[in-house]
Amino acid sequence: xxxxxxxxxxxxxxxxxxxxxxxxxxxxxxxxxxxxxxxxxxxxxxxxxxxxxxxxxxxxxxxxxxxxxxxxxxxxxxxxxxxxxxxxxxxxxxxxxxxxxxxxxxxxxxxxxxxxxxxxxxxxxxxxxxxxxxxxxxxxxxxxxxxxxxxxxxxxxxxxxxxxxxxxxxxxxxxxxxxxxxxxxxxxxxxxxxxxxxxxxxxxxxxxxxxxxxxxxxxxxxxxxxxxxxxxxxxxxxxxxxxxxxxxxxxxxxxxxxxxxxxxxxxxxxxxxxxxxxxxxxxxxxxxxxxxxxxxxxxxxxxxxxxxxxxxxxxxxxxxxxxxxxxxxxxxxxxxxxxxxxxxxxxxxxxxxxxxxxxxxxxxxxxxxxxxxxxxxxxxxxxxxxxxxxxxxxxxxxxxxxxxxxxxxxxxxxxxxxxxxxxxxxxxxxxxxxxxxxxxxxxxxxxxxxxxxxxxxxxxxxxxxxxx
Amino acid sequence: xxxxxxxxxxxxxxxxxxxxxxxxxxxxxxxxxxxxxxxxxxxxxxxxxxxxxxxxxxxxxxxxxxxxxxxxxxxxxxxxxxxxxxxxxxxxxxxxxxxxxxxxxxxxxxxxxxxxxxxxxxxxxxxxxxxxxxxxxxxxxxxxxxxxxxxxxxxxxxxxxxxxxxxxxxxxxxxxxxxxxxxxxxxxxxxxxxxxxxxxxxxxxxxxxxxxxxxxxxxxxxxxxxxxxxxxxxxxxxxxxxxxxxxxxxxxxxxxxxxxxxxxxxxxxxxxxxxxxxxxxxxxxxxxxxxxxxxxxxxxxxxxxxxxxxxxxxxxxxxxxxxxxxxxxxxxxxxxxxxxxxxxxxxxxxxxxxxxxxxxxxxxxxxxxxxxxxxxxxxxxxxxxxxxxxxxxxxxxxxxxxxxxxxxxxxxxxxxxxxxxxxxxxxxxxxxxxxxxxxxxxxxxxxxxxxxxxxxxxxxxxxxxxxx
Numbered sequence: 024x025x026x027x028x029x030x031x032x033x034x035x036x037x038x039x040x041x042x043x044x045x046x047x048x049x050x051x052x053x054x055x056x057x058x059x060x061x062x063x064x065x066x067x068x069x070x071x072x073x074x075x076x077x078x079x080x081x082x083x084x085x086x087x088x089x090x091x092x093x094x095x096x097x098x099x100x101x102x103x104x105x106x107x108x109x110x111x112x113x114x115x116x117x118x119x120x121x122x123x124x125x126x127x128x129x130x131x132x133x134x135x136x137x138x139x140x141x142x143x144x145x146x147x148x149x150x151x152x153x154x155x156x157x158x159x160x161x162x163x164x165x166x167x168x169x170x171x172x173x174x175x176x177x178x179x180x181x182x183x184x185x186x187x188x189x190x191x192x193x194x195x196x197x198x199x200x201x202x203x204x205x206x207x208x209x210x211x212x213x214x215x216x217x218x219x220x221x222x223x224x225x226x227x228x229x230x231x232x233x234x235x236x237x238x239x240x241x242x243x244x245x246x247x248x249x250x251x252x253x254x255x256x257x258x259x260x261x262x263x264x265x266x267x268x269x270x271x272x273x274x275x276x277x278x279x280x281x282x283x284x285x286x287x288x289x290x291x292x293x294x295x296x297x298x299x300x301x302x303x304x305x306x307x308x309x310x311x312x313x314x315x316x317x318x319x320x321x322x323x324x325x326x327x328x329x330x331x332x333x334x335x336x337x338x339x340x341x342x343x344x345x346x347x348x349x350x351x352x353x354x355x356x357x358x359x360x361x362x363x364x365x366x367x368x369x370x371x372x373x374x375x376x377x378x379x380x381x382x383x384x385x386x387x388x389x390x391x392x393x394x395x396x397x398x399x400x401x402x403x404x405x406x407x408x409x410x411x412x413x414x415x416x417x418x419x420x421x422x423x424x425x426x427x428x429x430x431x432x433x434x435x436x437x438x439x440x441x442x443x444x445x446x447x448x449x450x451x452x453x454x455x456x457x458x459x460x461x462x463x464x465x466x467x468x469x470x471x472x473x474x475x476x477x478x479x480x481x482x483x484x485x486x487x488x489x490x491x
Numbered sequence: 492x493x494x495x496x497x498x499x500x501x502x503x504x505x506x507x508x509x510x511x512x513x514x515x516x517x518x519x520x521x522x523x524x525x526x527x528x529x530x531x532x533x534x535x536x537x538x539x540x541x542x543x544x545x546x547x548x549x550x551x552x553x554x555x556x557x558x559x560x561x562x563x564x565x566x567x568x569x570x571x572x573x574x575x576x577x578x579x580x581x582x583x584x585x586x587x588x589x590x591x592x593x594x595x596x597x598x599x600x601x602x603x604x605x606x607x608x609x610x611x612x613x614x615x616x617x618x619x620x621x622x623x624x625x626x627x628x629x630x631x632x633x634x635x636x637x638x639x640x641x642x643x644x645x646x647x648x649x650x651x652x653x654x655x656x657x658x659x660x661x662x663x664x665x666x667x668x669x670x671x672x673x674x675x676x677x678x679x680x681x682x683x684x685x686x687x688x689x690x691x692x693x694x695x696x697x698x699x700x701x702x703x704x705x706x707x708x709x710x711x712x713x714x715x716x717x718x719x720x721x722x723x724x725x726x727x728x729x730x731x732x733x734x735x736x737x738x739x740x741x742x743x744x745x746x747x748x749x750x751x752x753x754x755x756x757x758x759x760x761x762x763x764x765x766x767x768x769x770x771x772x773x774x775x776x777x778x779x780x781x782x783x784x785x786x787x788x789x790x791x792x793x794x795x796x797x798x799x800x801x802x803x804x805x806x807x808x809x810x811x812x813x814x815x816x817x818x819x820x821x822x823x824x825x826x827x828x829x830x831x832x833x834x835x836x837x838x839x840x841x842x843x844x845x846x847x848x849x850x851x852x853x854x855x856x857x858x859x860x861x862x863x864x865x866x867x868x869x870x871x872x873x874x875x876x877x878x879x880x881x882x883x884x885x886x887x888x889x890x891x892x893x894x895x896x897x898x899x900x901x902x903x904x905x906x907x908x909x910x911x912x913x914x915x916x917x918x919x920x921x922x923x924x925x926x927x928x929x930x931x932x933x934x935x936x937x938x939x940x941x942x943x944x945x946x947x948x949x950x951x952x953x954x955x956x957x958x959x
Contacts, residue, residue: 219774219834219882266884273741276858306687366687390744390861390888414687416734420858 049076050257050311051110051200055091055122057315057326057334061354063089064451065111072358072374072401073489074280075455077110079132079143079463082484083454084112085122090327092315093123096196099322102188105129106180107200112454114462120152124198127151128180131464134158134173134202144464144477153469160475164209169222171209177201178233182240189244194322199237203230206261206268221267238294248297251321253314256289262389276419277388277397280491281375282353282360283419284368286387299341307340308363310351317341331447350440356489357450361408362441368419369408369437374401376491385491393420410434458487517544518725518779519578519668523559523590525783525794525802529822531557532919533579540826540842540869541957542748543923545578547600547611547931550952551922552580553590558795560783561591564664567790570656573597574648575668580922582930588620592666595619596648599932602626602641602670612932612945621937628943632677637690639677645669646701650708657712664786667705671698674729674736689735706762716765719789721782724757730857744887745856745865748959749843750821750828751887752836754855767809775808776831778819785809799915818908824957825918830909836887837876837905842869844959853959861888878902926955 049060056063064086067075077084085091093103104126105119113131120127132146137159145157156162164171181199188195203209203226210217210225214232218224234254241247260270262278262285272278272285279286291309293299312334319326320336339345353361361370375387378399388397395402396409396419410423410430423430461482470476517528524531532554535543545552553559561571572594573587581599588595600614605627613625624630632639649667656663671677671694678685678693682700686692702722709715728738730746730753740746740753747754759777761767780802787794788804807813821829829838843855846867856865863870864877864887878891878898891898929950938944 221880221883224882266886266889271742271886274739390859390886392860393858412689414692415689418734418739418858421734 051108052085052089053310053312053333054257054314055085055093055111055198056089057092057312057319057332058089058330059312059333059352059354061357061359061448062331062333062451064454066354066356066450066453067455067487067489068357068453069456069486069489071356072360072372073356074491075356075487075489077112077132077455078458079113079146080458080460081112081455081487082114082457082459082462084114084117086452086454087116090330091123092318093125093196093198095123095319095324095327096194096322097123097125099194099324101194101196101322102126103196103198104180104184105198105200106177106184107198108133108202108205109200113464113467115468118152118468126184129177129200130158131467133205134164134207136164140477147464147467147470147475149467149469153472154467154475155469155473157464157475164207166207168215169207169209169225170212170215171203172211173209174201174203174226174229174233175211178236181233181237185237185240185244189241189246189250196318201230201233204270206264208264208268223266223268223270227270242296248295250295251298251318252294253317254290254292254294255311255314257311259284259286259288263385263387265389274418276391276393277375280387282355282370283375283388283397284413284417287353293341295341303344305340305344305346307337307346308349308351308365309337309340310334313337350437350444352441352444357453359441359445362437362444363413364437364440366412366414367433367437368411368413369434369441370396370404370411371408371441372401372403373398373409375399380490387491396420396422408434408437410437455489456486457484459484519576520553520557521778521780521801522725522782523553523561523579523666524557525560525780525787525800526557526798527780527801527820527822529825529827529916530799530801530919532922534822534824534918534921535923535955535957536825536921537924537954537957539824540828540840541824542959543824543955543957545580545600545923546926547581547614548926548928549580549923549955550582550925550927550930552582552585554920554922555584558798559591560786561593561664561666563591563787563792563795564662564790565591565593567662567792569662569664569790570594571664571666572648572652573666573668574645574652575666576601576670576673577668581932581935583936586620586936594652597645597668598626599935601673602632602675604632608945615932615935615938615943617935617937621940622935622943623937623941625932625943632675634675636683637675637677637693638680638683639671640679641677642669642671642694642697642701643679646704649701649705653705653708653712657709657714657718662790669698669701672738674732676732676736691734691736691738695738710764716763718763719766719786720762721785722758722760722762723779723782725779727752727754727756731853731855733857742886744859744861745843748855750823750838751843751856751865752881752885755821761805761809763809771812773808773812773814775805775814776817776819776833777805777808778802781805818905818912820909820912825921827909827913830905830912831881832905832908834880834882835901835905836879836881837902837909838864838872838879839876839909840869840871841866841877843867848958855959864888864890876902876905878905923957924954925952927952 049065052063052065060066103124105124107129109119109131128150130146130148136145138145145159147154148156148162208222208226210229214225214229218228241250258279260272260278275284277283277285316334317337320338326332351363352359360372375397407425411419461479465479466476517533520531520533528534571592573592575597577587577599596618598614598616604613606613613627615622616624616630676690676694678697682693682697686696709718726747728740728746743753743756744751745753784802785805788806794800819831820827828840843865875893879887929947933947934944
């Protein structure tokens with residue numbers, strides 16, 4: 024019997040976990056392509072070292088030239104479903120069913136809003152090819168109480184999919200991309216007020232409970248030993264939204280939007296009864312891109328041979344307890360900000376955000392301020408990168424002295440790895456440079472069937488502004 | 492059969508724990524008296540809101556009028572031993588064997604040094620009534636390599652004591668006060684380099700391994716179901732010593748020396764096979780003082796009825812899962828800085844340390860700086876205490892607005908509790924006001940037997956200076 028693969032994406036409280044994957048902005052594209060954003064095009068060149076994403080006005084999305092995980096799995100007979108947030112482009116050419124998925128329930132963008140449908144349309148919700156409604160019109164999220172049934176709807180979609188294909192021995196891949204812990208945070212009525220951690224904690228509890236129900240179904244159907252489940256998140260906690268709408272990064276420095284550990288560390292939990300002994304902790308340095316390669320390996324497939332793949336196969340890590348020494352490169356937009364090798368991390372550039380943003384109250388490191396490290400100018404440390412030992416100093420507070428033996432021994436190894444990476448790197452075509460109000464979700468496919476089409480304004484493309 | 496009681500004191504990595512006790516400076520006196528330092532005399536009035544302790548030059552110590560836990564247990568037939576750091580006064584009148592303990596192996600002060608035995612003597616190590624040597628002379632700690640066998644010696648003392656009395660059905664109390672994670676941090680050779688967290692991590696691993704051996708012995712002797720074991724620490728991680736000589740406070744603000752959560756939260760783990768189900772987490776707000784009352788209750792004893800006791804009996808919490816609503820008052824020296832009630836914490840005074848100290852590099856909140864909260868002047872917030880919800884905001888970064896409904900509803904309840912506490916409080920006689928070089932460990936009892944007596948200088952008492 025072939026193996027089923029389920030992935031999950033979640034921002035959540037992570038104090039309890041022994042080890043972490045590394046992730047960061049643009050994780051969804053990396054998860055599905057196995058490649059760094061600088062290769063798969065999920066970056067901008069409009070300004071130096073900027074985080075870009077896919078709001079409604081973005082023109083770009085995932086390129087046809089990228090080979091997504093579900094495309095490959097499909098060839099091996101898998102049926103693939105995405106539940107929740109897609110975020111790899113919302114224009115018709117980027118539709119997930121054109122990139123390997125067979126089913127979709129969810130949205131192309133974040134559940135921001137409500138909008139007025141004049142200046143800006145509300146975000147559509149799709150079932151497969153067609154939109155079935157819009158947030159704040161047909162799918163409710165109450166900002167005042169935080170109440171929404173959305174996670175329950177996503178849960179039901181997951182359970183139905185697993186029931187349908189799990190019973191027929193049909194191999195399946197479910198990408199369960201819930202977003203209840205992304206601001207604006209929400210939970211359904213039974214979970215409101217159920218945590219000691221406010222609405223954010225309530226959302227985490229609802230996700231936790233939902234995952235319990237998914238695992239229970241898999242066990243009850245007798246397919247657990249053939250179903251690989253992986254739980255992770257797309258970036259560290261968004262401290263800018265904390266405490267009411269964001270999580271905690273515990274000892275790690277800063278949060279989402281930065282290349283400090285607080286922006287990069289995410290939980291990584293694998294579940295596969297009968298194959299993976301429970302309660303194991305691996306110190307393997309890994310990244311969300313590895314799930315691409317790992318999933319392919321578990322399905323008996325090879326990754327594409329015609330392009331660099333950054334993910335590694337974690338199955339020897341999980342099944343045999345092996346650990347591989349490999350670097351991870353931390354990009355912000357078009358710049359390699361930092362690199363991790365073993366327990367060392369070297370920052371070649373530091374930047375949290377601009378003084379201008381900071382003075383407006385936009386702070387990605389609330390309560391944290393370390394001279395020379397959490398800089399508000401873009402500072403290049405090319406000659407003497409800031410070096411940290413994340414075992415002794417997970418909070419990146421105490422750079423290792425440039426004059427120390429340790430620095431002199433470690434940096435040449437890191438420099439070599441960086442040089443190798445840079446020399447062979449061919450950046451992809453940047454997809455996140457152009458914005459246009461005309462491409463917003465005015466008239467998504469299917470809008471005509473439910474009378475939800477809106478008139479787009481005239482097309483006036485501009486270079487998107489990414490302030491941080 | 493009566494119950495055996497073992498307590499442990501340890502500063503350690505605490506990221507893995509579900510809930511925390513509260514503790515702080517002067518925890519040892521509170522542990523053994525069940526009372527706040529402001530009552531048992533472990534504070535100073537030399538200046539406002541200062542942390543004092545018992546260095547070699549301190550004249551004071553634990554008062555004869557305090558009734559220590561081992562004194563009461565002794566009356567009920569227990570044999571009591573302290574292994575490790577005493578720290579309740581080193582002059583003969585404060586000797587632990589004069590305050591209820593039957594056996595002692597360890598030291599009256601911290602293992603600082605080496606000293607020259609002229610300006611300042613090395614700290615003595617006692618077996619029972621007599622000193623048997625001094626640190627850096629007879630008991631080695633290598634600052635360069637971090638190597639010392641001290642934890643192994645303390646372990647052997649514990650194992651011998653348990654073996655001796657556990658086999659005779661003699662009820663016993665062991666206070667295992669190891670100090671390997673207190674700067675200067677040390678570990679024995681097999682543990683050096685064994686962690687990913689430097690010497691500090693090695694010390695934690697050695698303590699962890701030692702505790703494993705103690706629990707194993709208790710199980711192998713068949714006395715586990717009659718032996719209550721509790722593991723905790725005397726204060727939050729000393730960030731001033733981090734990362735090489737100190738731990739991490741994870742999401743909590745600041746560290747040891749402050750009344751922020753990073754100075755106060757400590758792990759609390761109870762072990763009692765057959766009585767306490769493993770893996771339970773309690774949300775009971777508790778404090779190291781509670782171990783006094785709890786231990787007495789488990790031994791079938793009442794706390795003294797002639798004085799206020801601040802500790803509560805945790806046995807209903809552990810055995811029946813009950814939770815009691817009770818306040819905890821956070822003192823710094825002679826000042827109530829903050830109070831905790833449920834998940835709320837109100838700061839009446841804020842102070843990390845002085846600008847003068849900070850400018851010398853003494854920083855109790857490295858990398859953390861929150862305007863109006865981590866103040867470097869002593870700031871009174873009497874009219875509008877800074878209020879935090881530690882469920883939503885464990886890092887004390889987002890004070891609740893004074894104008895909010897939440898503040899208006901919660902603060903009157905807290906004010907009422909504070910008023911009640913203040914109206915009934917009678918401070919004890921401050922023991923930590925007077926210093927004198929003549930009282931240092933020049934000629935501890937037994938020094939004559941081993942030729943280790945030194946001549947004290949002339950007595951010139953002064954008011955001790957406590958800078959923070």
